Amino acid sequence: MAATANPFQSILKTLQKPGGAGDFGSYFSLPALNDPRIDKLPYSIRILLESAIRNCDEFQVKKHDVEKIIDWENSAPKQVEIPFKPARVLLQDFTGVPAVVDLACMRDAMNKLGGDSNRINPLVPVDLVIDHSVQVDVARSENAVQANMELEFQRNKERFGFLKWGSTAFNNMLVVPPGSGIVHQVNLEYLGRVVFNTNGVLYPDSVVGTDSHTTMIDGLGVAGWGVGGIEAEAAMLGQPMSMVLPGVVGFKLLGKLRSGVTATDLVLTVTQMLRKHGVVGKFVEFYGEGMSELPLADRATIANMSPEYGATMGFFPVDHVTLQYLKLTGRSDETVSMIESYLRANKMFVDYNEPQVERVYSSYLELKLEDVEPCVSGPKRPHDRVPLKEMKVDWHACLNNKVGFKGFAIPTESQNKVAEFTFNGTKAHLRHGDVVIAAITSCTNTSNPYVMLGAALVAKKACDLGLEVKPWIKTSLAPGSGVVTKYIERSGLQKYLNQLGFHIVGYGCTTCIGNSGDINEAVASAITENDIVAAAVLSGNRNFEGRVHPLTRANYLASPPLVVAYALAGTVDIDFETEPIGITKDGERIFFKDIWPSSEEIASVSSLLC
Structure with a gap:
């Protein structure tokens, strides 16, 4: 069967430029159909409708397909099929x-x-x-x-x-x-x-x-x-x-x-x-x-x-x-x-x-x-949201719960286990919930200037107060595009992210798709030999067990500023409201509220870049 002329040719209209300076071209006009049902259609369905009208040839796309879409309110519940030709x-x-x-x-x-x-x-x-x-083979460099x-x-x-x-x-x-x-x-x-x-x-x-x-x-x-x-x-x-x-x-x-x-x-x-x-x-x-x-x-x-x-x-x-x-x-x-x-x-x-x-x-x-309140999602699924204020309680419940989306079944007597190891000649230790990967990564968040500048401001405040990220935590920053790098550098804040180990590692999907690279051998051995439930915190959209890294059984999705905060804390086993996020060399206790930027601060930095 051969295709025929478009039966909707009569609604092909010319779109004039503003001020009458010629025209942009022609288009299939939905208002020209004079059908009151179209005004009630969701905008997303109107896109399907326009495509069907424009591509209608009574062969691949037929006139009754167009009618099905116009009558969406009645036809959608019947699970009818339509053809769609994307642009x-x-x-x-x-x-x-x-x-x-x-x-x-x-x-x-x-x-x-x-x-x-x-x-x-x-x-x-x-x-x-x-x-x-x-892949994040090289980080903190x-x-x-x-x-x-x-x-x-x-x-x-x-x-x-x-x-x-x-x-x-x-x-x-x-x-x-x-x-x-x-x-x-x-x-x-x-x-x-x-x-x-x-x-x-x-x-x-x-x-x-x-x-x-x-x-x-x-x-x-x-x-x-x-x-x-x-x-x-x-x-x-x-x-x-x-x-x-x-x-x-x-x-x-x-x-x-x-x-x-x-x-x-x-x-x-x-x-x-x-x-x-x-x-x-x-x-x-x-x-x-x-x-x-x-x-x-x-x-x-x-x-x-x-x-x-x-x-x-x-x-x-x-x-x-x-x-x-x-x-x-x-x-x-x-x-x-x-x-x-x-x-x-x-x-x-x-x-x-x-x-x-x-x-x-x-x-x-x-x-x-x-x-809406500050939150993270995890430890294994993106829709298992945990309000930030409930994170410590939820973490301990996960340790206790039977193995599942919200459980690791760690025996009570093993929950306070400390795994000791040596990192670059220095003695160190790991506990359940300690962060070993902190990654600002993935298309979800590394393309959003407000959360990216928020992360940079957290880094600045932390550096100004003398806080550091433990050297064995694999920190990384993978911006959504070069535009992100330019505005963070123009803000003068990239140096603070670098100071905490969040150097730019590349432009692409990294930790979120499992391209997180290896973690330090000594850290890996401490996890495997002691059956430690290590954590990763990432600004991604996927956190299924085994996806981020084989050795991080707990993976939490968080905003870029929270990724920096958890890297500083070094653990997800913390109540940010009552426990310090870090202690300076002078012994001063620094809390979450001391490093968290307000929306006004972020907006102020953003406005300087426009």
Whole structure:
């Protein structure tokens, strides 16, 4: 059956530039359908609708597929299937290599058949970011980045050579080289289009990626989620994805975060709420007056952890905050004007200065941001949130509990065991709960200026008070991109992070995916010989036992400032409210509150960098 002309050609409209200076191009207008059901649709579903209308050919995408989406309120509960054609595909190096290999094999086959192999190319734009290969072999050193990258290139010489060939051999494919940043942050800062203009036709950006945290781009108002390699390859070759029309959970945010509470505390709270609610196979769409002041970086943090709360995506519609971020990251005024004009014309833009049309959702949740409190998650799952004030009690419960997600079953008589060892000629000891890895790592947090500058301020206050991190704790800092390094250096605070051992080790996914490298042999022996439940504290999104490092059985997700705080304390077995985080050489007891920056302090440093 051959494809036919698009039956929705009549709603193709021209988008004029502001001031009447020509036009941006044409677009399929949702308001031109004159269907009152569209006004009530969640913004995330409108993106699916526009894609179906634009790609409708009565072959791959049919007119009744469009009707299913328009009638979402009634059809979604029936688990109907729809085709979806994403605007582009995002790959990281581990999962992206097989896709490029398959394209190369297709070219070989075309050659053998006597055809033109250069005709084998992705039909939609494909971006591949090399970010999963770097490992923290060298830490606590000024030359850590250089040393780790050299080892990365040695280990991956063949793969990198192949990807470099692919970057020039294929049309429609961009390969971002190693050392550039974490794929999802590069996607936010550089790759995300928000609105495409292809051959004069405007349409919303949407993306599927071979990494589960592709969802981070949802914080920018771009619909995106992770898929398997075969689905990604099919999308690359222009095939529609078959998906169940999802239910959408409306998540209302109210108020604002209290001083000293971070985006990490917020996302761990949201993750726990959504896991409890049940959102597998669904979209989550955030709305409410709390959105108007929620920075893009905080939105991206929440969107990033969609896999951890189980949703297909956690979506933040485009508004003035999104446009500010686009300008901040170097998108041209012309591009931002086009994005805003298109989304307003197609009723996909949220303007908080206008009355909000009540949208229909499958179910509803609400969170007052002022109720969020400092917390961590662990010791084995991202949604096992522990309020910071309850951490010591929870830790001791975990030692006592039977083996499970919240238990290690350590006999009472062994819980105070001390394992002695020698580190670089100095006597040292380990107890249950002692921190051996403290890593500011992963796309969730190392891309957020507020928590990164917060960590740097904790380091400065600690250094000013004379505190140090024990030398056997493997500390590391893996920024989301070079932009992060620039603003921390411009703030003058990187030297304090270095003083505590948080030197930059590379740009990519490190500790969060298990690329934490080896820990010191003496420390490793003390853990294994004495059956010590050692801890890792990381600003990542995954903390399953065995993932971070084989020898850290307890792994806690925490904000970057808390990673620094726990590194200073040297243990998770501490009550920050009543016990000192450290003692100076003069014997002065320093408490958590003495080194914790206020939101105003972080904002003050941030403002100096703009």
